[in-house]
Amino acid sequence: MSKNHNSTFDTAERVELRRDVTIWGSYTWGYADVGADIYVALGLVIGAAQGGAPLAFALAGLVYIMIGLAFTELASSYPVAGGGHYYSLRGLGDFAGFLAGVALLLDYTIDIALFATASTGYINFFLPYLGIRLQDFAVAFGPFQNINLLWLGETMAMITFLRWLNVRGIRESSRVNEVLGLVDLIMEMSVVAFGFVLAWRPELLVQQWTLEFPMPRQFMYGFSLAIISFVGLESISQAAQETRRPATVIPRTSIALIFTVFILALGFSTVGLGILPWQEFRAHEADPVAYLASHIPYLGVVAGPFAAFLGATILFISSNTGVMGDSRLIFSMSHFRLVSRWFRHVHPKHRTPSNAIVGFGWVGIVLTIIAFLTPRVLDTLANLYAFGATFGYMLVFTSLIRLRFSDPYTPRPYKVPLNIKWKRKDGSAVEVPVLGFLGLLGVSSIFLTVIITHEIGRIVGPAWILICLLYYVIFRRRSGLPVLGSVSHDWEQEQIDVLTSAEEFDLVEEYKQALIHRDRARGIKSRWSEES
Amino acid sequence: MPQHPFGKAQGRPLPPPEQFTAADIIHIGLGLTMIPLGVAILVRTLSIAVTVTGVLVGGAFIAFGAHRLWIAWSRYRLYRQGKREKAR
Numbered sequence: 001m002s003k004n005h006n007s008t009f010d011t012a013e014r015v016e017l018r019r020d021v022t023i024w025g026s027y028t029w030g031y032a033d034v035g036a037d038i039y040v041a042l043g044l045v046i047g048a049a050q051g052g053a054p055l056a057f058a059l060a061g062l063v064y065i066m067i068g069l070a071f072t073e074l075a076s077s078y079p080v081a082g083g084g085h086y087y088s089l090r091g092l093g094d095f096a097g098f099l100a101g102v103a104l105l106l107d108y109t110i111d112i113a114l115f116a117t118a119s120t121g122y123i124n125f126f127l128p129y130l131g132i133r134l135q136d137f138a139v140a141f142g143p144f145q146n147i148n149l150l151w152l153g154e155t156m157a158m159i160t161f162l163r164w165l166n167v168r169g170i171r172e173s174s175r176v177n178e179v180l181g182l183v184d185l186i187m188e189m190s191v192v193a194f195g196f197v198l199a200w201r202p203e204l205l206v207q208q209w210t211l212e213f214p215m216p217r218q219f220m221y222g223f224s225l226a227i228i229s230f231v232g233l234e235s236i237s238q239a240a241q242e243t244r245r246p247a248t249v250i251p252r253t254s255i256a257l258i259f260t261v262f263i264l265a266l267g268f269s270t271v272g273l274g275i276l277p278w279q280e281f282r283a284h285e286a287d288p289v290a291y292l293a294s295h296i297p298y299l300g301v302v303a304g305p306f307a308a309f310l311g312a313t314i315l316f317i318s319s320n321t322g323v324m325g326d327s328r329l330i331f332s333m334s335h336f337r338l339v340s341r342w343f344r345h346v347h348p349k350h351r352t353p354s355n356a357i358v359g360f361g362w363v364g365i366v367l368t369i370i371a372f373l374t375p376r377v378l379d380t381l382a383n384l385y386a387f388g389a390t391f392g393y394m395l396v397f398t399s400l401i402r403l404r405f406s407d408p409y410t411p412r413p414y415k416v417p418l419n420i421k422w423k424r425k426d427g428s429a430v431e432v433p434v435l436g437f438l439g440l441l442g443v444s445s446i447f448l449t450v451i452i453t454h455e456i457g458r459i460v461g462p463a464w465i466l467i468c469l470l471y472y473v474i475f476r477r478r479s480g481l482p483v484l485g486s487v488s489h490d491w492e493q494e495q496i497d498v499l500t501s502a503e504e505f506d507l508v509e510e511y512k513q514a515l516i517h518r519d520r521a522r523g524i525k526s527r528w529s530e531e532s
Numbered sequence: 533m534p535q536h537p538f539g540k541a542q543g544r545p546l547p548p549p550e551q552f553t554a555a556d557i558i559h560i561g562l563g564l565t566m567i568p569l570g571v572a573i574l575v576r577t578l579s580i581a582v583t584v585t586g587v588l589v590g591g592a593f594i595a596f597g598a599h600r601l602w603i604a605w606s607r608y609r610l611y612r613q614g615k616r617e618k619a620r
Binding site for chain 2: 023024027054055058182185189192193196197200202203205206209210256259260262263266267270
């Protein structure tokens with residue numbers, strides 16, 4: 001009874017979430033999220049990978065393309081906002097669903113701290129115009145040197161403001177995302193294009209490539225950091241939940257989005273190293289895109305401040321995505337009884353999950369303060385971001401592979417290319433995703449690199465997972481639920497509810513027919529046949 | 533019948549476009565920008581030295597630009613086909 005009730009509640013909630021997001025709207029929405037990463041990653045990756053930065057971006061980008069294709073298949077087959085957590089839950093059970101969920105929670109929380117810090121970093125681009133020097137606000141407390149109180153204060157104020165906005169239920173509309181995504185796309189393209197035409201010196205790029213290529217360990221560090229320029233693919237599944245006919249729209253938008261972001265990451269690093277020496281990016285890792293834009297002849301006077309303004313805005317929205325992502329994810333985890341019901345508390349007046357928003361907002365503030373105590377604040381946060389993202393993506397690939405075997409009946413409007421057909425003993429056929437295995441290998445190698453080279457990530461990341469696991473064990477035992485096993489879920493009904501709310505009626509029929517066919521082959525009466 | 537720009541993998545056909553949209557401008561604009569940029573990157577870097585970066589980035593720009601233009605062209609063919617069917 002309670003299951004039916006939950007199912008009805010979920011469907012109602014999903015129907016409520018559906019908006020008329022078009023193909024173009026879905027693309028620009030995704031771009032407003034993933035496209036913002038380059039504003040943070042450019043300085044950090046060039047600072048780490050030096051003359052080899054374009055190669056670091058390219059290698060990480062190839063893995064990212066495979067991750068993107070996996071997300072495209074999963075998001076169009078299971079158009080639910082939970083993203084990696086939901087796919088792991090479906091494919092691997094409650095325990096893996098929890099692990100993927102906490103990795104994503106870490107990422108969303110870091111997202112709040114990292115993007116708020118980066119956003120204020122771009123705001124600080126304007127301080128010299130006001131005659132203010134940011135360095136004047138740096139202080140030392142005992143062993144902690146160079147703590148910038150102004151920047152820290154701005155970041156904390158921004159996170160507090162975001163918490164307030166979200167508790168009150170104020171969020172940007174799809175239209176705002178569309179406009180910002182489009183303006184950002186045009187701006188980024190213009191910086192790359194005009195940079196190449198007016199300022200690019202290939203001899204500088206070649207010189208840095210040949211004479212300033214980093215040592216292998218340093219290059220690996222840069223390569224593993226480069227993955228953060230592509231994080232945000234969860235927005236594909238988020239968009240799936242809020243799009244009508246996601247099976248038609250999602251494959252088209254996400255593939256275009258994946259390649260645009262990849263090309264721009266390559267473009268920025270190549271044009272950047274052909275205009276400025278890598279050391280200058282390291283010195284300006286808080287506002288690298290604005291700094292680069294300000295060095296384009298003729299246009300720099302306008303392009304620099306405009307890029308800084310746009311960077312601050314789009315990073316502010318990305319930080320907000322973290323607050324929203326945290327609250328939605330924990331809400332979903334609570335629904336599947338992976339965490340306490342306390343997280344599902346809804347504000348009596350504003351009808352928003354206030355406990356989750358305020359709680360994770362505080363975690364974001366604490367992480368920001370800790371990061372400001374380290375020598376390089378953005379680098380510290382990026383370390384943690386890379387850990388959470390790669391850990392979550394490993395589980396996404398595993399789920400993709402597992403779901404091909406455990407749930408071959410769900411219609412897949414898009415399939416990751418390169419599949420080998422395998423006929424099982426019961427006569428059913430499974431398409432084994434070769435690219436899924438390659439992607440798992442690629443993302444595992446980045447995860448391993450993060451563990452080897454990220455001094456902070458390898459301690460704080462696993463510590464976060466362990467603390468959450470401890471909580472999970474206590475919570476599940478107290479609730480009388482299995483720790484390693486799973487609570488039974490009616491996934492078939494759930495899938496039909498999801499597809500129905502997405503108005504994918506032909507897929508509902510296709511799914512039902514596949515289930516009837518399966519039941520007939522097993523010699524049992526199907527609950528989905530017309531007669532029953 | 534012209535194939536959809538994203539190939540068969542996505543399977544589900546979209547209705548033919550009914551008008552020229554902002555998305556088409558972006559497709560054409562990106563295509564026309566990326567191809568000359570890619571050629572410039574290839575020519576200028578290769579004239580100095582053969583580097584992985586030059587070949588990779590230049591090639592990727594040209595491929596991406598060609599893909600954008602192909603999408604715009606396919607949409608135009610779908611539009612023409614839709615118009616013909618309407619007229620019939």
